[in-house]
Amino acid sequence: MQTLSTEDLLTELAFRLNQNRTADVQLRIQSLEEEVYRLGKLLREAENGKSQFLSNVRNEVNNPLAAIIGLAASITGLTSEEKIRHMSMLVEKQAADLNFQMCNIIKAAEIEAGELVKNPSLADIESLIQSQLQRLRHRIENAGVSIEVTIEDQLTFRTDANILEIICINLIANAIEYCGRQKIVMVAARRHMRLLRISVRDFGTGIEPQVHAELFQRFQQGETGLRKSHAGHGLGLCLVKELVTQLDGRVEIHSTPGQGTMINIFIPELEAGICDSQLSFGNELLFTDGEAF
Amino acid sequence: MRISPKVILIEHFLYPSAIFASYEPARVQTILGSCVAVCLYDTLLGVGGINHFMLPCWTGQGMPSPKYGDIAIKKLIEKMSAFGSLKQNIVAKIFGGAEQLGRADGSYNIGSRNVSVAENILAAEGISIVARSTGGVTGRNIVFYTHSNKVLVKALKST
Structure with missing residues (x-):
């Protein structure tokens, strides 16, 4: 058996370490390439979305x-x-x-x-939803849809009424658009623990589970381009999600192809005038003494 | 620092994901946990603006809103430019980025990542950070005076 000198051992060790390092670098390069590819794909999608949006604006x-x-x-x-x-x-x-x-x-x-301002007020949910249905009455008549509204009695909730209106009108307009041959849309609102739960349900074509996440992307619709058979910019659900998030709430989607879609939103009550509430700057109980920067 | 003799007319509470910049003297309050607020101030014009972002970078999901640091800082700089501010006259103060310990949702290190995004983007834009109160484990309640660049910071008492 050959005896290795210390020098040989060190050279071999250095060689192996170096090999390891090269492998590490290669792995790193590979993962960076993957990242570049992923970002490139997102960029292409964004560009695509933008041009689709612009051509949509032209039509709609x-x-x-x-x-x-x-x-x-x-x-x-x-x-x-x-x-x-x-x-x-x-x-x-x-x-x-x-x-x-x-x-x-x-x-x-x-x-x-970043200019969305929240103005909390006590909203009467029934009249809020009814006024959205009123705004959509032409669409409802055109589509021949019957809307079933179930709202808890005397339901009032402290939130930004304007934001909630936009959330509701988009959910209802979507349900009318996609309600299919079963021309029924169900709108329900009630308190769920300390949250407001609004659910909008249709019995239309439904959505495949694998595309649920994509629905909340901007400019995404089930169909695009020439095959597009539904009106709109593909902005509605994305906007709903952003607005619900702004109200610290969440959106749930339950949909089965062929059976329809139900979208639920849950939002907490908005603090009344947060500036003047317990979080105010002068509160000695919650905050330590101030420091100037 | 120029102390404006003007009276503060505007009181604003800045919610997360929002930006506020004002040509008129304003007092802006916001509350930060792991979020970061960048205050920009034009030392020549005596105007300022502030953002409040929650996450470091936009990843292409959802809207490119000022919820994300990269978008929020760029938009704030744009707003300052709209007032006629030049980058060489702008200075920054950064606040927040506390670590909320024991979070199990995989969002570990959000605070420090938010802070480093702010540092990196401001450095890339050539804007220097002249004051800061970042990191730690407690939230902060801050008040920014847009016309004087004064910032008062109170730490949330740990319970």
Whole structure:
């Protein structure tokens, strides 16, 4: 057997250590490459989403606007009261649609700019939901959907009513859009422990479980491009999730293909004027003495 | 530091994921746990702004909102630029980033990651950090005066 000198041993050791290090570096490079690939994919998706959104805006904002302008122009030339009433109704319908879409886009822009302000107030949930149904009445009539509303008696809740309105109108509009042949949408609201639970359910086509997470992504719809058969920007559910998160709540989705979809939201009560509450700066019980920076 | 003689007209409570910047003197309050707030102040114009972000970086999920440090700091700098601020006149103060111990949801180290994102982005933008109160294990209640760059910090008492 060959005896190794100390020098040989050291050389061998250095060689093996070096090999290890090379392997480590290679692994690191591999994982970085994977990360670059993942980020590149996200970037491509974002670019895609943006162009889809822009072409969507062209169709879905421009068309109602063109209709409004055209209808308004022809109303001025009409004398028959009945025709005027009919045309005005069409204008109102198109304007309501446009308003709904613009509200979503503006809210999304507010969130992205960090300018969403929360104004807690005591909201009457029944009238809040009824007024959203009123805003959606043209869609409801068009689709021939019957809406079943179940709301706990005298349900009031301290929250930002405007944010909750946008959450509700989007959930209901989605359910109307995707309710399929079973033209029923169920809206329910009640207190669940100390949370407000609102659930909106349809019995339409449902959604495959593997795409549930994607639903909350911006500009995602079941179908896109030329095959797209549903209106909207694919902003609704993403906005719902962001707004619910802003209210410290959570969204749950239960959906089975062929059986329909139920979306539940749970939100806690908003502190009334947090500035003046127990968290106020001068509170000696909760905070130590101040320090200036 | 220029102390503005103007009276504070605006009182604002800054919620997480929001940004506030004002040309008029304002008093902004926010409460931080593992979140981080970056206060930017233009020493020449005497105007300031503050953000409050919860997570280090946007990963492409959900909206690119100021909930994420990378977005929140960029947007705040944009807002300052809209006031006419130049980066070389802007200084920063950073607060928060406490570690909430015993969190089992895999969000370990969120506080220090938030702080390091703030440090890295500010360094990359060439904005120096002139004061800070970061890390530790207790939350902070801070008040920022946008016109004087004064920040009062109170630590939440540990219970």
